Amino acid sequence: MGSVVSFTILGLFTGAAYAIAASGLVLTYTTTRVFNIAHGALGMVMSFVFWDFSQRQGMPVWLALVLVLGVVAPATGWAIQRFVTRGLGDGPVSVALVVTVGLLVGCIGLATQVWPPATRVLPPFFNGSGFQVASTYVTAHQLITVLLAGVVALLLYLLLTKTQIGTAMRASVDNPELLRLFGGKPDRVAGMAWAIGTSLAALGGILLTPVIGLSYYDLTLLVINAYAAAMLGRLRSLPLTLAGAMGLGILQSFAVAYLPSDGLLSGIRSAMPALFLFAVIVLTPQAQLRIGQVKGVVSAPLPSRAKQLGAGAGLLTLVALLATSLPDDALLLVGTAATYAMVMLSLVLLTGYGGHVSLAQFTFAGVGALVYAKLGEPTLSGLVVAALVAAAVGAIVAVPVLRLTGLYLALSTLAFGLLMDKMIFQAEFAFGTNNSLQAERLSILGTSFSSLGGYVLIMTVFLVLMALVLLALRRGALGRLLIAMRDSPAACGTLGLDTRWFRVGLFALSAGMAGFAGGLFAGMRGTIGASDFQVLSSLPLLLLAVVFGVTSVTGAVLGGVGLTLLPVLQSSNPAFAGLIFAVVGFGAVALGRDPNGLANRLFTLGRTLRPRLPAARRTADVPEPDEVTEEVPAHVAS
């Protein structure tokens, strides 16, 4: 009996901290329609700042708290709204997601650079004091947290209903343009919302830090808990968000108390937010297809068939040369780059062509690798089975969010990735804990590619084939439908297309491609583990795909190379490891508005140089008839 009470109190405490963070998330999302995936990451950075002020510099706790919550956090939130996320709410959801993921990765990089990994302790408020309630000891920190959650709820209620700026906030939810016409200042309202929201993220993080530790990743992932809680109120209702947060806190606490600490169920404890989220999503009512404006998007030009084949042959020749000359450790990098490029191709299909975002593409690759290794069938059919299982898993993720819109699908993939990380991948029946699952190298039609050079070459062959198939799809009916779906799902529906299942199919196809790459990767490495497919590595994957160009095959190949070189660069400059990570994140923030990325700049570079060449040479350069170019003013960046 006593334990039930004490675990409830513990749950109320964590729930209260989630509630504080979650209400900040709801505030920023409702006023600007930008879902801030970096919400938890900002809370993490602010917790580090608080630690720095109060522990390292020895400021009084109250002063540090006032400085962080009253100055640093609001200023950061305001600046982010002003310079990073402004206007994102009116654009495609995928762009807003990529930019805030960039922010998240940038925050992690920044924190590791400024505060390198070390043991840091943040004591709870009024450490050591507390009081006895029946048989349960309640710390002052816990009590303060619960009280603060109540105060925050009350203040937000008063702000939104009793003040002018609150009324403006609620108005800007419905129509910022109208608000501007009536003399309101939507930008000021949005800045204010982000300032308060970031303060709340900071407060939530600071309150939780004494319990979960000053960790880059755990605090960042707080956004999933906050999101799960906020989903109960459909990211809109603050009271339901509070209820969701409390419920989640208590469920999590009970899971710790009453579920066995070993076996499959042990993973549930850490996967509780993700499970809670799925449950809420399944219960969420259906979203309606949105009707909007004609919005064309400029995609990277499709290369002619001759160019495709030429580039493919060129890449194969290059890799063949490398395979004969490079030492094994460098060859492994080439193979890794080919794997990453294939996973990025799956993002080209899903994000570049389809406009949907997956935040867990490495998890699907992990499913493929796991199936390939466990199957012990190192043939083409084994590889195909691995891809099919990954595709099926992709469909399973997409089906529950069938009835919802793009943002929810993307966030569900993140939750799914965490779920797989914590519950499946690390389990004994999967990769196991010591990263030593064996996988054999592939053999095709009796030919075994046992040498690393040969294997890397065959991987490149698969990469080229995958790219050619993707381009053929893009050119054909499927490509047209993908664009049609991205431009107007409502019109597709009224023309008779089952938009939901089309989306599930697209998602499954993309997951299957990632799974295929994962299987090949397992064969190359020989031994693989859960750490090869962590969900958080999917975020830099997405970012680099977008930075290099998620609408083109070239972008995927360049991105694959970039993602491979990232850790190499980091380990050769350990002092700047965090900074390099931060550059990737903030680079994506800067470039995320143009999904055509650097690859497209390369393409257009050729076009801008061409007129300067002598006219005689230009006549020989007439575009081939089947070269498709789409050149019309972009709306992407607006």
Added chain:
Amino acid sequence: MSLLEVDDVVVRFGGVTAVDHASFAAEQGRVTGLIGPNGAGKTTCFDVISGLRRPTTGRVGFDGRDVTAISVHRRARRGMGRTFQRLEAFGSLSVADNVRAAVDIHRGLTGIAVPWRRSRTAQVGALLDRVGLSAYAADRADAIPTGIARLLELARCLAADPALLLLDEPSSGLNESETEAFGRLLRDLAAEGKGILMVEHDMDLVMSVCDEIHVLDFGSVIASGTPSHIRDNPAVQRAYLGQADTGQVA
């Protein structure tokens, strides 16, 4: 039995009642007009009929069946086509590819694997020709004038050979001669046996092509009848002219 039956439909958004116990019908082979002042609930009615919005209460019958609970694409497959007041063309595709996508959706996705390119391309050409868009075939759909984009939406609808066409302000953005040609096209389509339900503000067009007209005001049907009947109806005049009560003046 009518092709389309809207039966006692109510749509509420929070406290606002957009459609208030509206009942009306559209017949096969006839052009039916749905008119009313701005905000009367016409487009909301279209959303309910085509399945983009569930009514709060009420029923939609189509082709002898209750389709109220059926999804958007199933209604389309049963023969409902619609255009949008706020355009929903596929902006990144060319005009021809817009229609081609519609043909592909209608004929099934097997076309992805086995493209019967010739017959489909020919169908696209015929459809563009029919609405008079051949000259625009290669233009991107976000770069054509509004009126032309509306015709494009009509061509896209026709790809599925629907039994019922729901046209939301199809003539706005067309000039006088284009509107005349459009009126003839509507009569031709009706003569082929298609039912047409049209929301339209151009009264000349409505009065000249419609067989029957329903008038919505504040979400309710205030009058139904032939064009001449509607023109002389005092309640309709009141709805359009506001408080100046023409009945009392006369």
